[in-house]
Amino acid sequence: MESKTVLSMKNITKLYPGVVALDNVSVDFKAGEVHALLGENGAGKSTLIKVLSGAITNDGGKIVIGGNEYDHMTPAISRGCGVEVIYQEYNLIGGLSVAENICLGRQMHGLVNKKEMVSVTQELFEKYHININPRAYVKELSTAQQQLVEITKAISKDAQIIVMDEPTAQLTMSEVNNLYEIIRNLKAKGKTVIYISHRLEELFEITDRVTIMRDGAYVTTVDTDKTTRDELITLMVGRELNDSYPKRDCVRDEVALKVEHVSGYHNTDVSFELKKGEILGVSGLVGAGRTELMRVIFGADKKLAGTVYVDGKEVHIHSPKEALELGIGLIPEDRKMQGCFLNSSIEWNISISNIRKLTTGRFIDKKKVRRQAEHYEKMLNIKTPSLEQKVRNLSGGNQQKVVLAKVLAADTEIIIFDEPTRGIDIGARHEIYDLMSDLVKEGKAIIMVSSDMEELLGMSDRIIVLSEGKLTGELKKDEFSQEAIMHLASHE
Amino acid sequence: GCGNSGSETTASTGAAESETQAASEAAGETATGASEAIEDTAQSVADAVEETLGTANGEGKLVGITVPSIGNDFALAVTNAMQEAVTATGATVQFDSAEVDVTTQISQIENDVTMGCDILVVWAVNGDGVASAVEQAVNQGIPVLAFANEIPTASCSMISASDADMGTACGEIALDWLDQTFPDAGDGEIKVLAITASTYPEAGWRSDAIVAKVSEDSRVNLIEAEVADWNDQAAARTMVENQLLANPDVKMIVTCNGTTALGAESFVMSSASNIEDKANFGIFTVDQTDEIDSKIQASVNNESVLRGTISMGTIDDTVGDFMKAMTPLLNDQEPVDVNGSAFKVTPESFN
Amino acid sequence: MTKSKIQKLIKDNMMLIILILMVIIFCIFSPNFRSFRNIMNVCTQNAYFIIAAIGVALVMISGGTDLSVGQAMAVIGISIAMFMQNLGLPVVVAIILGLIVGIILGCFNGFMANLLRIHPMIVTLATMTLFQGISYTLSGSKSFYGFPDSYINIGQGYVGPISVPVIIVIVVAVVIHLMLEKTCFGRFIYAVGGNAETARLAGINVNKIKVMVFGIAGALFALAAIVLTSRGGSASSNIGPGVEFDCITACVLGGISFIGGEGKVKGAIVGCLILGFLTNGMQMIGMGTYIQYIVKGIILLASIGYDTYQQTKVKKAPAKA
Amino acid sequence: MTKSKIQKLIKDNMMLIILILMVIIFCIFSPNFRSFRNIMNVCTQNAYFIIAAIGVALVMISGGTDLSVGQAMAVIGISIAMFMQNLGLPVVVAIILGLIVGIILGCFNGFMANLLRIHPMIVTLATMTLFQGISYTLSGSKSFYGFPDSYINIGQGYVGPISVPVIIVIVVAVVIHLMLEKTCFGRFIYAVGGNAETARLAGINVNKIKVMVFGIAGALFALAAIVLTSRGGSASSNIGPGVEFDCITACVLGGISFIGGEGKVKGAIVGCLILGFLTNGMQMIGMGTYIQYIVKGIILLASIGYDTYQQTKVKKAPAKA
Numbered sequence A: 001m002e003s004k005t006v007l008s009m010k011n012i013t014k015l016y017p018g019v020v021a022l023d024n025v026s027v028d029f030k031a032g033e034v035h036a037l038l039g040e041n042g043a044g045k046s047t048l049i050k051v052l053s054g055a056i057t058n059d060g061g062k063i064v065i066g067g068n069e070y071d072h073m074t075p076a077i078s079r080g081c082g083v084e085v086i087y088q089e090y091n092l093i094g095g096l097s098v099a100e101n102i103c104l105g106r107q108m109h110g111l112v113n114k115k116e117m118v119s120v121t122q123e124l125f126e127k128y129h130i131n132i133n134p135r136a137y138v139k140e141l142s143t144a145q146q147q148l149v150e151i152t153k154a155i156s157k158d159a160q161i162i163v164m165d166e167p168t169a170q171l172t173m174s175e176v177n178n179l180y181e182i183i184r185n186l187k188a189k190g191k192t193v194i195y196i197s198h199r200l201e202e203l204f205e206i207t208d209r210v211t212i213m214r215d216g217a218y219v220t221t222v223d224t225d226k227t228t229r230d231e232l233i234t235l236m237v238g239r240e241l242n243d244s245y246p247k248r249d250c251v252r253d254e255v256a257l258k259v260e261h262v263s264g265y266h267n268t269d270v271s272f273e274l275k276k277g278e279i280l281g282v283s284g285l286v287g288a289g290r291t292e293l294m295r296v297i298f299g300a301d302k303k304l305a306g307t308v309y310v311d312g313k314e315v316h317i318h319s320p321k322e323a324l325e326l327g328i329g330l331i332p333e334d335r336k337m338q339g340c341f342l343n344s345s346i347e348w349n350i351s352i353s354n355i356r357k358l359t360t361g362r363f364i365d366k367k368k369v370r371r372q373a374e375h376y377e378k379m380l381n382i383k384t385p386s387l388e389q390k391v392r393n394l395s396g397g398n399q400q401k402v403v404l405a406k407v408l409a410a411d412t413e414i415i416i417f418d419e420p421t422r423g424i425d426i427g428a429r430h431e432i433y434d435l436m437s438d439l440v441k442e443g444k445a446i447i448m449v450s451s452d453m454e455e456l457l458g459m460s461d462r463i464i465v466l467s468e469g470k471l472t473g474e475l476k477k478d479e480f481s482q483e484a485i486m487h488l489a490s491h492e
Numbered sequence B: 001g002c003g004n005s006g007s008e009t010t011a012s013t014g015a016a017e018s019e020t021q022a023a024s025e026a027a028g029e030t031a032t033g034a035s036e037a038i039e040d041t042a043q044s045v046a047d048a049v050e051e052t053l054g055t056a057n058g059e060g061k062l063v064g065i066t067v068p069s070i071g072n073d074f075a076l077a078v079t080n081a082m083q084e085a086v087t088a089t090g091a092t093v094q095f096d097s098a099e100v101d102v103t104t105q106i107s108q109i110e111n112d113v114t115m116g117c118d119i120l121v122v123w124a125v126n127g128d129g130v131a132s133a134v135e136q137a138v139n140q141g142i143p144v145l146a147f148a149n150e151i152p153t154a155s156c157s158m159i160s161a162s163d164a165d166m167g168t169a170c171g172e173i174a175l176d177w178l179d180q181t182f183p184d185a186g187d188g189e190i191k192v193l194a195i196t197a198s199t200y201p202e203a204g205w206r207s208d209a210i211v212a213k214v215s216e217d218s219r220v221n222l223i224e225a226e227v228a229d230w231n232d233q234a235a236a237r238t239m240v241e242n243q244l245l246a247n248p249d250v251k252m253i254v255t256c257n258g259t260t261a262l263g264a265e266s267f268v269m270s271s272a273s274n275i276e277d278k279a280n281f282g283i284f285t286v287d288q289t290d291e292i293d294s295k296i297q298a299s300v301n302n303e304s305v306l307r308g309t310i311s312m313g314t315i316d317d318t319v320g321d322f323m324k325a326m327t328p329l330l331n332d333q334e335p336v337d338v339n340g341s342a343f344k345v346t347p348e349s350f351n
Numbered sequence C, D: 001m002t003k004s005k006i007q008k009l010i011k012d013n014m015m016l017i018i019l020i021l022m023v024i025i026f027c028i029f030s031p032n033f034r035s036f037r038n039i040m041n042v043c044t045q046n047a048y049f050i051i052a053a054i055g056v057a058l059v060m061i062s063g064g065t066d067l068s069v070g071q072a073m074a075v076i077g078i079s080i081a082m083f084m085q086n087l088g089l090p091v092v093v094a095i096i097l098g099l100i101v102g103i104i105l106g107c108f109n110g111f112m113a114n115l116l117r118i119h120p121m122i123v124t125l126a127t128m129t130l131f132q133g134i135s136y137t138l139s140g141s142k143s144f145y146g147f148p149d150s151y152i153n154i155g156q157g158y159v160g161p162i163s164v165p166v167i168i169v170i171v172v173a174v175v176i177h178l179m180l181e182k183t184c185f186g187r188f189i190y191a192v193g194g195n196a197e198t199a200r201l202a203g204i205n206v207n208k209i210k211v212m213v214f215g216i217a218g219a220l221f222a223l224a225a226i227v228l229t230s231r232g233g234s235a236s237s238n239i240g241p242g243v244e245f246d247c248i249t250a251c252v253l254g255g256i257s258f259i260g261g262e263g264k265v266k267g268a269i270v271g272c273l274i275l276g277f278l279t280n281g282m283q284m285i286g287m288g289t290y291i292q293y294i295v296k297g298i299i300l301l302a303s304i305g306y307d308t309y310q311q312t313k314v315k316k317a318p319a320k321a
């Protein structure tokens, strides 16, 4: 079946200082298709989307939409042409209610009708099985809930073209399934969905075609049902890539970390053990309290009860500083707000956690700082024109690598990874997996909180599951299955 | 206390315009009175109070006093003495400082009325600014005494001298000093720097009068420089520094108030100063504080170049005059205006 | 359920509670304070301040701050005086022209912030000086007084027991409150202050909103200047300036965030009244002038601090479904 | 390659270039301006201001703002005067105690900001009033004068052709610059200002850093107060206050962001010198006072605006590989 083209982007070029973000990219999108954009971190996917939505201005090329040709877009024109975007970065207004955010920009003049907004929102939420209070302020929601609000906001406009830039990065299984449902619905109505994700299995689940980009350039477009995972990876990375999880068997007997009856504001009575050389997976639904549990252990949030042992000794951790001194590191889930210093350079970010070791006499040794940064740039394959680039200007995935480098530089025995591969491309993701393997082989211990079921099953030696702040179960390697996890996660 | 035996510059412009010779003689006389009084403020306040208060009885009365600022020694000394004198009559004082803000002062006047003050004393930040609030108080039967600054709507006033008169007097002592120091100077040969201010009307009247008086003299080659904030000593110093470097041959500075004078003095006497011949340099101003007095005394040995000022009168003169105006109010009699005295203060005053 | 609602009510109205407590304490200690007349007086005295603070609150909600308010008020006050006295225009015309001057000054701030793409606080740091120069130049630093009775009545008149300035405040508060809460424009102000980029992408003309907010604030400053000069019966370069810090303090007390996107008109008013009653109360109980500063400083710290403490406490409490 | 380097150099030093241009223009129009002596003078006159602005810059880099600087300086100046005159302590001891008073006041600000978890700008809005009360109470609003020569020499002395205040500024600037750029502590200051939460998770004791920054700033304010009072020869509640806006303006001119995490000591100094030379130059060419305000406002707007314009231009310019 041949459907008509609703949008073509022709020869789009976008330049940043030292970076060609888009290099003469041309893509067509058809009505009623789910069209994926795939590429490594920094390939230019988000940039292309921003050009389409008018968030940024392209330096060259044309956009043909609804029979009109535009040299560049503005947010108003783009919206007028029926384009709605869920951006990779959060784009909600914390001081407004959920309903107001969802209805923002619908009505430009006159009086607002809050009741109507709430009922419209309520209807949408019910339709898509989302459980959020429309009157709540967005700033009071968790990141996952915010993501759901963004999705609802985008689909509420009844747009012709809906762009989703990594919508699932913040979501867990059940919400992802929910989203698939929404997308199929949209497709059935003849709408176009442009879908960006680094989770390849998702592409096979819902997309019709995949456009691959590499280094700002268009590579090719393939039909999803005529391609394979390996082919996509090869097109994207430009070489063959081993796509299996690293094998290892290095769990030791010594207990690195023991948590007994720990409670926080959102957790009650959680106990578990972490062995040296082990990767412990932590699973749960959105808001299950995984992040908070990790922050409590790390001393970033207040512990209300319970005991923590490191290397068999009882420890009292009141601040992240003390945690680091005891050899516990944390890679936070929210890289922008907690992970990095956006306005500082890559090299500066990487050095901040162990700067005391990079000195000569009393003064910081710039050469040591540079050498360390170069080491991690190579090791994690950070894509940047220079180490002096501000982190703000990096693509999401590369920002995540900087955060990783920063925590690795602190050289701790126990490392907590909270959603370590969120927004990271498949190539880099495997680099991170290899890195985690190497770390545990050295005898370090890792806790990995993840909402990516595949990686959780592939990487963990053991998995614990949280539900509503309580530990609901523990799975050994031979008990691993999606069903088992889901069962524990939705445990009442 | 000491009476108004000295030469009063207040009464009229006529007096102020009297020949320089006479004025300079008079200055010598005044000064004696001034210095005595300053020696022993507490004692003389008591005297002043006694003298005028034979008849005043403030028992059970609440007197509201609002002043522009407590940020300088003179204002503080006068207000303290005023409070003391009023309290001595048995009245209670509600005292407030308006922080040089007219709006604040208006509120204070209103609050005083609400508090049931029987008499208000207003030393206005700006007489026109508070006129309307004062008028309302008066209309409610509360007598308002305008102190130091004129308020068109007040019931009565105690004003030593108008700003213009004080400015003129300052010009006079400055010219006297020129006569003595540069007797042979020809036309336009003496460069004089005038530090003026105009951000308050009161400042403007004073400045204009000083400038007018000094430029009457044909020997004077006048440069004018204006400060933005006449309460900012550091800025005044900076301004004088800049002007003197540009005009190293300046022989005399006349300034519109004490703060600017102290700023000027502090530069001229500092090691950074480019004025070598301190003996032939003078600063003249209006306002009196202990610090200014001590500088004027020191100027005899040229350890200071601040050589003269115009005083609203000694503390006890002022308070005495103030109580003359207060007494009828405290006794529920018809308000009367009292013209206080202003004096020229020069080194001779302290002999 | 009901208990947590009461908790939320207390949390949301902490500053109002502090205000009421403060008033009660002063009432106990000073008989003069607790007269209707005094309460009305404080409201009237602070009317201009409340109006100006509402203007500043608007700017703060939209993500900026206005430091030029005092100097702008001086310029406006002087302009109106000159319209009446130098040009002999009727009072109504002078007032309308004064409002226009206010709007122009405000829009200038907003326009500059957009043009130069710098934070409004920085723009107004510069225009504060600029407006000061204008007010001096216009007035030649004279003060203007002797206004027509019809003008004076704005500041000094009464309708029954309520003073005209208080009525003006009530009208302004209601209008601005409705504008913020009930109109699209109002919600856009929050959106722009909360996240300008999101607002832009939602098709909101951020620059236009900013200029309009500053324009409305300018009109409010003009109104404040009118109330102030008609009450005092005079206008000069010194009447107005100094109010900027108080406005910001009042807004902060009233829970209007520095970062933008949050706050209510109610908050600004409560903040102003706390400052106003504090000053008045301290005078009424006859507290020493020096001590008043110290007490004011401590009360500011304590109340802002307590408010934040309350907020974090409620936030941290275990969430209930 | 070289061309883009020059471009970057120009961009990074825009304000310095504006300063130099301004000085050249004044040199052309005023013979008095262009003497070595005048240039040294302007530096000496502004020494206290530069020192205070460096303190404010530190606080701003750490993500705060200090509005209490002027009042803190008044308290410190009065304290030192009282140590010398009322307690009869030797000059050196009085100075050391003065520095300690400064550190205490600063730490109090920082401590309160941590304790109450509110933005330092708001804390210092309150402590500004508090310190004012303290300075009035301490001094009884009298002024202090007649200091020992050894004290006076700090403000008025010369070493060769260079004045002591200028030497103090140079020492302070170098020390603080090295601290910021070369030490771990300095990095932590930027980290805390850039993103306090990230800094905390990276193992930095954010609260401690904040208090220390305020403490160091307090010591700098003390130094500024010493230079100011020793130069003027007197101390009182009025000597110091008023400098807060100028400090913030200077920092902003010098490219120190309001949001924190960015800025250099150099910037604060250049900002101060722009303000200082502007005031001096306008006086030297005999510009009227009123007009000075207007010109100053316009120049502030223009230079901040031009700087931002430059920055965005370079950012927007197509990159060369």
Ligand SMILES: Nc1ncnc2c1ncn2[C@@H]1O[C@H](COP(=O)(O)OP(=O)(O)OP(=O)(O)O)[C@@H](O)[C@H]1O
Pocket: A016, A017, A019, A020, A021, A039, A040, A041, A042, A043, A044, A045, A046, A047, A048, A088, A392, A393, A394, A395, A396, A397, A398, A423, A425
């Ligand atoms: N504001 C900016 N300034 C400079 N360079 C930028 C800016 N924004 C993006 N870039 C660069 O443009 C390139 C494309 O970035 P983009 O965000 O489009 O990548 P992406 O494909 O979305 O990657 P990811 O999968 O990590 O989200 C990257 O190299 C990035 O560093």
Ligand SMILES: Nc1ncnc2c1ncn2[C@@H]1O[C@H](COP(=O)(O)OP(=O)(O)OP(=O)(O)O)[C@@H](O)[C@H]1O
Pocket: A139, A140, A141, A142, A143, A144, A145, A170, A266, A284, A285, A286, A287, A288, A289, A290, A291, A292, A293, A333, A451, C315, C319
């Ligand atoms: N800023 C906040 N304000 C109020 N409640 C919050 C906030 N952040 C999280 N919560 C709540 O805390 C609980 C635990 O959240 P947490 O982030 O630890 O869960 P999680 O398992 O990591 O889930 P996620 O997938 O959202 O990261 C949830 O009920 C969530 O709604």
Ligand SMILES: [Mg+2]
Pocket: A045, A046, A047, A088, A165, A395, A396
């Ligand atoms: Mg992206």
Ligand SMILES: [Mg+2]
Pocket: A290, A291, A292, A333, A418
């Ligand atoms: Mg989480």
